[in-house]
Amino acid sequence: MDMAVLREIIEKFDSSKKWVILCHENPDGDTMGCGLALYSLGKRLDKDVRVMGRDPIPERYWFLPYYRDFECCTEILEEDIRNALLICVDTSTAARSMPGLKEVLSIADSINIDHHGDNHLYCKLNLVDPEASASAELITELLIEGGWGIEEREAICLYTGLSTDNGNFRFGTTTARSHLCAAKLLEAGVKPAVIDEYVNENMTxxxxxxxxxxxxxxxxxxxxxxxxxxxxxxxxxxxxxxxxxxxxxxxxxxxxxxxxxxxxxxxxxxxxxxxxxxxxxxxxxxxxxxxxxxxxxxxxxxxxxxxxxxxxxxxxxxxxxxxxxxxxxxx
Ligand SMILES: [Mn+2]
Known part of the structure; x- marks a missing residue:
């Protein structure tokens, strides 16, 4: 984790009044969890905040706090990002994000928070850590480092991202850091069995x-x-x-x-x-x-x-x- 970049991100979060958070196409638990956790942070910091993506949220994630505020849009426009801080989560390339992103990137201040080793570093600030087992791990660390703490609704979002990307902590990507991150989220009020029931035990x-x-x-x-x-x-x-x-x-x-x-x-x-x-x-x-x-x-x-x-x-x-x-x- 590049601490200098992390601190720059914290400063940008503090100084920007308007945030636009973008999740990747065909959203999974990690990108949704990160997007909605940051949306919640933006709300409580009194920011003008939006969370968007090109594809709808799969039904199994409809328990996530603020999921109704997620905007499913075909395209991101210049007026959406005017004076805004653009935050891309869990998205390795601009092409996997919203259509139109490539065109607006040059005029927006932008942050890329991701853990894909093949990330194209397409934003102005890129916090890309392939050692992290989920982008949710990076957001958890960011909330702690920023001094904002983690509210229960953010912990629910982040735990969903962490546990789904880790295959319930059984993949080769799972590390001590993943478990330390999970511990922080449990301390913030997460009940793993409740989340597992929503995510994995909801089949027809x-x-x-x-x-x-x-x-x-x-x-x-x-x-x-x-x-x-x-x-x-x-x-x-x-x-x-x-x-x-x-x-x-x-x-x-x-x-x-x-x-x-x-x-x-x-x-x-x-x-x-x-x-x-x-x-x-x-x-x-x-x-x-x-x-x-x-x-x-x-x-x-x-x-x-x-x-x-x-x-x-x-x-x-x-x-x-x-x-x-x-x-x-x-x-
Ligand atoms: Mn991920």
Whole structure:
């Protein structure tokens, strides 16, 4: 953590009267938790504050304090950011944020708070710490360092971000720092079981069956070191669910003994998306980057143009190639 940048951010937070907080596309628990926690801080510091993103908040996060104030907008305009401090949370590139952001970045004062190692450092101030297991970890430290403390509603948001990005504290990214951060949030009033119930125990029978459908399509490759499954548009339609209903399902493939690389392809809204998860020393981001995607070392994703079946075949082929080359390099 760059303490000099952290202190500059604290000064900017204090001196700016107007904040515009931006969450990333297809929002997850971390970007929502960070966005709404900062929104709450802005409210209690009496700022003129807004929190925005291009996609709606998935239903499972509708328990988060202030979620109704989240503005789902197709574009960010010059008038939105005039005299404002722009704060991007958990977003590695301007392209993953709001459409129009690239155009307004040059005229706005901007802050980027993130933990993706492949962050493009597109803001004026960039607090990017890949050692942090969640951006929520950075926001927690920021609230403490700024002397603002953590109110219960902020702790609920931040714990949601922290626990979802850490897979309930069982991923390789989880550190002593993640647990120290969790301890601070529990001290501020968070009840982990309550949050877990909202986030993970809210399935409908049809969503459970959708997970099951993906499981039945499990296909192994690369001599058992790779595994994949997929869900098409029709599968989501039949289940009456959107892609947020299958967040985290890709991790189930890593539960198969011997699997190092897991792929999950979905076709929704005319877009093929692949989620990639790996076990060290295999790097998910290296496969995602072939398709102009990105993310974390062990969790990454990409969008792939064209026909679903062809996209699936090309991702699988790249993964096979990657596993072979990486295995050879390790010998
Ligand atoms: Mn994150």
């Amino acid at each position: 029978p049809s969503i459970l069956k959708l997970w099951g459908l993906a499981f039945t399509r499990t296909e192994m490759f690369s001599n058992g070191r790779g595994a994949l499954f997929w869900l098409k548009k029709e599968d989501f339609e039949e289940a009456g669910a959107d892609s947020s209903a299958v967040d985290g399902v890709v991790n189930m493939l890593l539960r198969i003994t011997g699997v190092k690389v897991a792929l999950f392809m979905t076709g929704v809204n005319g877009e093929n998306k692949v989620s990639i998860r790996t076990k060290a020393p295999f790097v998910a981001r290296d496969i995602a980057s072939v398709f102009a995607g990105g993310g974390h070392i062990q969790a990454a994703g990409a969008k792939i143009e064209g026909n679903f079946q062809e996209a699936l075949e090309s991702v699988k082929a790249e993964a096979e190639k990657y596993i072979e080359n990486r295995t050879a390099a390790l010998k």
